[in-house]
Amino acid sequence: MKYALIFLFLPALSCVNHSDQHVQENDIFLEDSEMKSEVKYAQGFELKYGNGYTQVVTKSIDGNDSFQDTVQLNFKKNTTSATKQINSSLTSVNCQSSTHLAYLNALGVLNTVSGHCGIQFISNPTVINEFNKNEVSEICLNESISVEPLLTTNPELFFAYPFSKEEVEDLKSKGVKSFYIAEYLEKSPLARLEWIKLFGVLYQKEKLASDFFDRAEQEYLAFKKDEINLEQDFIFNLPYGDNWYTPSANSLVVKLCEDAGFSYFYQNEKGTENMLHTTEQVWLDGTQANYWIIIADRPAEFSLEDLVAEEEVYSTFKSVKNKKVIFCSSADTDYFFSGVIEPEILLKDLINITEPIDGYQPKYFRLLN
Template identity: 35%
Template structure:
């Protein structure tokens, strides 16, 4: 992709033109180079007067678009500006926080949703010591708490983005949809998006380059004998990730043969099966990967108690149930920017015994 050299002012395009420019114009944001390699959810388009970074949907079922504009020169058309450098950020998701933390800008986070569900690790302790506010209330952002921390920008998911609630109280939002990427490296490359936002583009590019180099060096061809399936049922249905998804491609790159590799085209459309069908399809799979929140010490015996039929599964009999306890591992936090480490563990565990225990994955025993 064409290398784009820019040293420009950071602006957020207003949905409607404002009547006059804001008094506080943005400072200049030096960006040495932007080269989007594998991410599909954002890209950069050049016009005569601007560079525009466009954030867009990767799902045909749900369309959205947002953009950041970097003027090459003074523009006559007014824009609603993000103050740069950005000093106060609110995040709808802890995944946003992980990118920000990797760029050493955690001190700028003033509010976050669902903080109570985060692992109680060192990052959580930093948030507590910084008196970061929990901005979630009954499943949606609490306007009063947002106004109290007066963020320069509120990073949101698409389902909150078009809410008039934020516009009415002048809370500036920016869409982030890294979770819709189809590959681990595609999601990782969103660190460049955050690098632009935080004036840390060079650092972001360095992190991506190093992590992607390590990841690509580990990728192996699929071994059709290494069959695997995902997760656990909920009531009478069994949801698994689509094969062309972050999780599906992570397993593929580790050489596993996903039993539903030929089903589902949409990257973000989970495969929903009846649990009876999965029992039949997965009974003889060599591995079973469970990514779930369970009590510490969750065991193979606990799994068998959930459904008596599980004891008939080959993966259970052979003690090849790979488990990621999301309540205690950093799978949904640090793992987002460490796909190389997760890939390494998924490769290692195949040749290890039941006592193998990585940061992300272990065998149930």
């Protein structure tokens, strides 16, 4: 009798689920916004406005690993045959990177995140609180996507990085709507910030996103230096074991420093990927470069003395001798999170070092004492 009841109820439960899904997919449509976002700097995404739909296209830049991805937001029924369609407001998304969260947080839609990769590495208290409140699931194990937890969260969209393409393509076959986000490939901090417009479109918060961007852009351009100062040449970061990875001369962080008037020591080295130098080579270069910019997982009270204690040769560096080591603690500041959407503050911090701004309190960068 007990088993008979279970068998009777099972189809009933199944029917309820299917009807819900049906309603979500076909009957609820997005509200067409009058606001049309315009992309000024970003090269990695496009917004295409059609009759009754908006297509959001993300793509590779330059010679980077080739990809193109499209999501279509429908405001009318069955407008085109795009593979990934969104017919209602996003209520559940998964993110592969914490930088995606920075954009969502700025738009006030962090509550839509149901799964994230590497929750244990998040240090921002706002995000931690929100994640705890919403019981956000961990969807990765050792930076690889775990299929089961991801499928369990059943996201409407999974914001993924294109460097794990094979994993993401495999998810597609399991019915997950993934969407490549490659804001880190952009060539300038403003272009990277502009990705907020993409999220604005996806969440129908175009106005909020545009206002956010316009304000930051205005401030950034007001402070941006038109020329780099060759006297302000700099080396970057700290070694990893016996190797010293330095960013490409075309990277975002180098562009930020150049916008602040600094000149990259390795600006003539070509390539779009991080450059690998031996520690010995950088030790030699360190004696020549006037500045040394470090973004590292060190405590807030990290000092020049602590730096030299890590490697005695640093005492021979010109920047150390002249106390021109610029430091950002990734442990103490939110550089890798809010820094993504605050390029104007990063710029002001850097400029404040060479040309102190009256009454300005730096948020990320400071000179090591």
